[in-house]
Amino acid sequence: MGRLVMKFGGTSVATIERIQNVARHVKREVDAGNEVAVVVSAMSGKTNELVGWATEASALHDAREYDTVVASGEQVTAGLLAIALQALGIQARSWLGWQIPILTDDAHASARITGVEGGEIIARFKNAKEVAVIAGFQGIHKDSGRITTLGRGGSDTSAVAIAAAIHADRCDIYTDVDGVYTTDPRVVPKARRLDKVAFEEMLEMASQGAKVLQVRSVELGLVHNMPVFVRSSFDKPEDIDPHGMPPGTLICSEEEIVESQVVTGIAFSKDEAQISVRHIQDKPGVAASIFGPLADASINVDMIVQNVSEDGKFTDLTFTVPASEFTRAKDTIAKAKAKIGYTKLDTATDVAKVSVIGVGMRSHAGVAAKAFAALSERNINIRAITTSEIKFSLLIDAAYTELAVRTLHTLYGLDQA
Amino acid sequence: MGRLVMKFGGTSVATIERIQNVARHVKREVDAGNEVAVVVSAMSGKTNELVGWATEASALHDAREYDTVVASGEQVTAGLLAIALQALGIQARSWLGWQIPILTDDAHASARITGVEGGEIIARFKNAKEVAVIAGFQGIHKDSGRITTLGRGGSDTSAVAIAAAIHADRCDIYTDVDGVYTTDPRVVPKARRLDKVAFEEMLEMASQGAKVLQVRSVELGLVHNMPVFVRSSFDKPEDIDPHGMPPGTLICSEEEIVESQVVTGIAFSKDEAQISVRHIQDKPGVAASIFGPLADASINVDMIVQNVSEDGKFTDLTFTVPASEFTRAKDTIAKAKAKIGYTKLDTATDVAKVSVIGVGMRSHAGVAAKAFAALSERNINIRAITTSEIKFSLLIDAAYTELAVRTLHTLYGLDQA
Numbered sequence: 098m099g100r101l102v103m104k105f106g107g108t109s110v111a112t113i114e115r116i117q118n119v120a121r122h123v124k125r126e127v128d129a130g131n132e133v134a135v136v137v138s139a140m141s142g143k144t145n146e147l148v149g150w151a152t153e154a155s156a157l158h159d160a161r162e163y164d165t166v167v168a169s170g171e172q173v174t175a176g177l178l179a180i181a182l183q184a185l186g187i188q189a190r191s192w193l194g195w196q197i198p199i200l201t202d203d204a205h206a207s208a209r210i211t212g213v214e215g216g217e218i219i220a221r222f223k224n225a226k227e228v229a230v231i232a233g234f235q236g237i238h239k240d241s242g243r244i245t246t247l248g249r250g251g252s253d254t255s256a257v258a259i260a261a262a263i264h265a266d267r268c269d270i271y272t273d274v275d276g277v278y279t280t281d282p283r284v285v286p287k288a289r290r291l292d293k294v295a296f297e298e299m300l301e302m303a304s305q306g307a308k309v310l311q312v313r314s315v316e317l318g319l320v321h322n323m324p325v326f327v328r329s330s331f332d333k334p335e336d337i338d339p340h341g342m343p344p345g346t347l348i349c350s351e352e353e354i355v356e357s358q359v360v361t362g363i364a365f366s367k368d369e370a371q372i373s374v375r376h377i378q379d380k381p382g383v384a385a386s387i388f389g390p391l392a393d394a395s396i397n398v399d400m401i402v403q404n405v406s407e408d409g410k411f412t413d414l415t416f417t418v419p420a421s422e423f424t425r426a427k428d429t430i431a432k433a434k435a436k437i438g439y440t441k442l443d444t445a446t447d448v449a450k451v452s453v454i455g456v457g458m459r460s461h462a463g464v465a466a467k468a469f470a471a472l473s474e475r476n477i478n479i480r481a482i483t484t485s486e487i488k489f490s491l492l493i494d495a496a497y498t499e500l501a502v503r504t505l506h507t508l509y510g511l512d513q514a
Numbered sequence: 515m516g517r518l519v520m521k522f523g524g525t526s527v528a529t530i531e532r533i534q535n536v537a538r539h540v541k542r543e544v545d546a547g548n549e550v551a552v553v554v555s556a557m558s559g560k561t562n563e564l565v566g567w568a569t570e571a572s573a574l575h576d577a578r579e580y581d582t583v584v585a586s587g588e589q590v591t592a593g594l595l596a597i598a599l600q601a602l603g604i605q606a607r608s609w610l611g612w613q614i615p616i617l618t619d620d621a622h623a624s625a626r627i628t629g630v631e632g633g634e635i636i637a638r639f640k641n642a643k644e645v646a647v648i649a650g651f652q653g654i655h656k657d658s659g660r661i662t663t664l665g666r667g668g669s670d671t672s673a674v675a676i677a678a679a680i681h682a683d684r685c686d687i688y689t690d691v692d693g694v695y696t697t698d699p700r701v702v703p704k705a706r707r708l709d710k711v712a713f714e715e716m717l718e719m720a721s722q723g724a725k726v727l728q729v730r731s732v733e734l735g736l737v738h739n740m741p742v743f744v745r746s747s748f749d750k751p752e753d754i755d756p757h758g759m760p761p762g763t764l765i766c767s768e769e770e771i772v773e774s775q776v777v778t779g780i781a782f783s784k785d786e787a788q789i790s791v792r793h794i795q796d797k798p799g800v801a802a803s804i805f806g807p808l809a810d811a812s813i814n815v816d817m818i819v820q821n822v823s824e825d826g827k828f829t830d831l832t833f834t835v836p837a838s839e840f841t842r843a844k845d846t847i848a849k850a851k852a853k854i855g856y857t858k859l860d861t862a863t864d865v866a867k868v869s870v871i872g873v874g875m876r877s878h879a880g881v882a883a884k885a886f887a888a889l890s891e892r893n894i895n896i897r898a899i900t901t902s903e904i905k906f907s908l909l910i911d912a913a914y915t916e917l918a919v920r921t922l923h924t925l926y927g928l929d930q931a
Contacts, residue, residue, distance in 0.1 A: 113570040147590065153530040154594045155601035162600070165608050166593035169586035173564065176583035177571045183579075184572035191582050195612070196659055242613055 099266040100222070101126055104136040104233065104256035108273050109330040110174050111141035113181075120181035121334035122271070123228060127187055129340075132222040134229040134263060136256040137178055139170025160205035164235075164246045168194070171232035171252070179230045189228040192218070194235035194244065199255065201236035201245045208236060208245035209313075210254065215262035222263075231259060250311035257314045261321035268323055270310060271330035276346035277302070277309055279511040280363040284499050287512040290344065291361065295351040298361045301454045301488045315348065324349040351456050359457035359464055360509035365502050367449045367495050369399065370423035371480065372430065373415040376440040379406040386437045387414065390429050396422045400450060400490060402481045415481050417492065420446060448480065449498040452490040453505055465489045471508045477501050516683040517639070518543055521553040521650065521673035525690050526747040527591045528558035530598075537598035538751035539688070540645060544604055546757075549639040551646040551680060553673040554595055556587025577622035581652075581663045585611070588649035588669070596647045606645040609635070611652035611661065616672065618653035618662045625653060625662035626730075627671065632679030639680075648676060667728035674731045678738035685740055687727060688747035693763035694719070694726055696928040697780040701916050704929040707761065708778065712768040715778045718871045718905045732765065741766040768873050776874035776881055777926035782919050784866045784912050786816065787840035788897065789847060790832040793857040796823040803854045804831065807846050813839045817867060817907060819898045832898050834909065837863060865897060866915040869907040870922055882906045888925045894918050 175191035182189035201208035233252025260268035296319035328345030406412035481492040592608035599606035618625035650669025677685035699705040713736035745762030823829035898909040
């Protein structure tokens with residue numbers, strides 16, 4: 098007996114038949130004695146259709162009207178799932194963002210949740226044993242009374258925010274993968290599914306390309322200490338043991354991970370380009386003269402490496418950007434040459450970033466040193482290094498990506514038994 | 515310079531291109547100095563898709579959830595039209611039923627409007643010259659805070675209710691016909707478009723099959739004395755003279771029709787079946803014993819004819835039902851035979867109802883008598899007659915329908931010059 102949020106994405110609700118399958122998943126939890134709130138996305142493809150229409154109506158459309166249009170997708174799914182649940186004899190009603198309400202700021206199309214009113218939903222758990230079926234991805238801005246949306250993948254964030262508001266025991270995210278892996282199983286067949294991963298580790302992995310959850314939902318889980326369980330939506334409701342724990346990954350606080358590994362996972366990204374700015378003055382304001390123009394051009398900079406200069410006068414600075422933004426980034430820096438005052442740019446596009454993540458690093462010295470040695474043995478050259486408390490990242494030639502990932506995966510004992 | 519409501523149906527907003535065409539219609543009125551509220555339906559086909567999903571999820575679905583699902587169609591169109599208007603440089607915002615709010619009762623799926631709050635829309639006309647783009651067909655039930663819908667064709671009713679709430683000068687209904695005709699032009703090629711028709715006449719015609727407007731929108735027009743102008747959505751915005759009056763039919767109060775004709779139009783319905791209940795006692799409660807069971811079976815009875823009995827003891831009673839409900843109606847009456855106490859039932863399915871409508875009838879005697887004579891000359895037998903203040907209806911053999919309609923159309927001077 099507990100209180101659960103269950104979140105289902107677009108693929109899981111793509112057809113009425115699948116919505117009925119979701120209803121059976123919910124019934125399983127209700128029958129096991131749980132109080133349940135379900136958060137749903139739009140039917141697969143619907144959001145793209147709606148976005149397409151808004152763009153066709155006008156390429157430069159008002160984000161407030163865009164939100165009104167696209168939020169309709171989740172509204173439809175919420176109503177349909179409530180109907181499917183009622184057909185199974187389960188008391189249920191749909192809730193739209195403005196009905197709960199889920200309050201957000203007014204950053205339309207990428208709004209942030211500022212508060213969720215969970216009282217009425219809890220009261221209905223108690224008084225009517227009613228399942229709350231909640232449209233994900235949407236909220237309302239209190240002052241204007243207008244519908245807002247949270248940006249792509251926002252239903253994950255809705256789910257965790259609602260879980261916190263109704264004091265749920267856990268937030269289950271049903272998705273098309275059955276959990277979080279030590280690394281991409283397509284590259285390393287020996288990759289293992291992690292039973293548990295700390296919020297902080299997940300944040301480092303998610304932003305590196307482990308596209309399991311919207312990053313903000315993990316941040317919210319961390320802030321509210323709300324355990325998030327990533328599990329497969331393909332499991333048949335009938336096959337799941339209601340008393341056991343199914344396959345999946347629990348994202349939780351560090352403290353709940355009793356035997357934490359030094360290294361939890363290896364992330365990588367081949368979509369990188371490197372720009373090295375040579376012989377710039379080592380004085381305040383130089384970094385700003387480089388990254389200011391890049392920010393103005395909305396270019397996302399990832400790694401930044403600047404070494405201590407030998408002479409205290411001149412230094413080099415290296416940064417990476419997504420490969421798709423390489424040309425724009427190079428042009429931006431070239432235009433600002435006079436202001437920055439560099440001698441030349443060295444660039445490379447065939448580079449990859451490999452990151453090693455683990456909260457255990459905090460208490461273990463020499464974790465990175467082992468990696469340098471192992472890669473050196475394989476003749477893999479390390480172009481640049483950055484580190485954080487629970488992660489270090491290496492920039493290498495892209496051709497060596499798979500070899501490096503497999504080498505590190507074995508090195509840190511992540512291979513399956 | 516005035517204040518207008520413009521209503522566009524599903525065909526007019528079926529694609530983004532057509533929505534952009536609607537935007538040009540709106541711009542035309544704004545440029546002419548009008549304050550404009552636009553009411554839109556769902557894109558053609560969308561409501562059917564949504565209804566289909568709700569039915570697939572469960573044949574017996576909760577009307578509250580059905581409303582949440584289907585109301586999304588108008589939400590999408592409202593947002594898209596606001597975007598298209600902004601792209602033409604017109605200040606515009608979308609309004610959903612719950613945002614205005616449009617208050618209704620809680621008869622989900624066929625709710626009735628109980629109030630519309632027009633103040634904010636008027637304030638924005640004044641302060642921001644902003645066009646209000648309003649999702650038709652939907653409202654909100656105040657106590658439950660849930661979305662309601664008004665039933666098929668409900669956007670017409672939304673439009674007239676909003677026109678009344680914002681004190682508009684006129685409500686323009688853009689539709690796929692260019693007005694209301696004296697009769698069906700497919701049957702009578704000489705049928706004329708009426709420039710003006712009284713609300714009461716329109717009510718009699720609409721319920722008879724002139725499917726131009728939802729009946730309730732005409733009732734609302736009558737109650738609020740709000741002129742409703744039916745006009746073609748196919749006219750190009752660019753071709754319309756902003757200072758003249760385009761082709762169409764103005765539905766208005768009797769007083770505004772200066773030279774009213776005795777007869778305004780001829781309506782007919784071939785979808786009729788006749789049931790005559792023979793030799794029933796002429797005493798209180800007998801009619802109730804017939805129509806009570808029919809009402810319980812949700813069978814719509816149309817004409818009812820009962821003559822004064824000759825002997826004060828026994829009489830016959832004839833009524834008509836839609837042909838599709840004939841078998842159910844006959845079975846219902848047969849089951850109640852003991853209670854009603856009739857000797858036999860005479861039935862006919864090949865019958866049609868022809869109605870002659872005109873507010874001028876009130877002040878002109880002998881209008882119906884002329885019809886009886888003219889039909890007699892054509893050897894058309896009249897099976898039954900009913901009359902109201904501004905209409906009389908004749909039940910005839912269906913084979914003579916077209917002949918009867920054409921004869922009456924000419925008789926009352928309705929043929930085009």
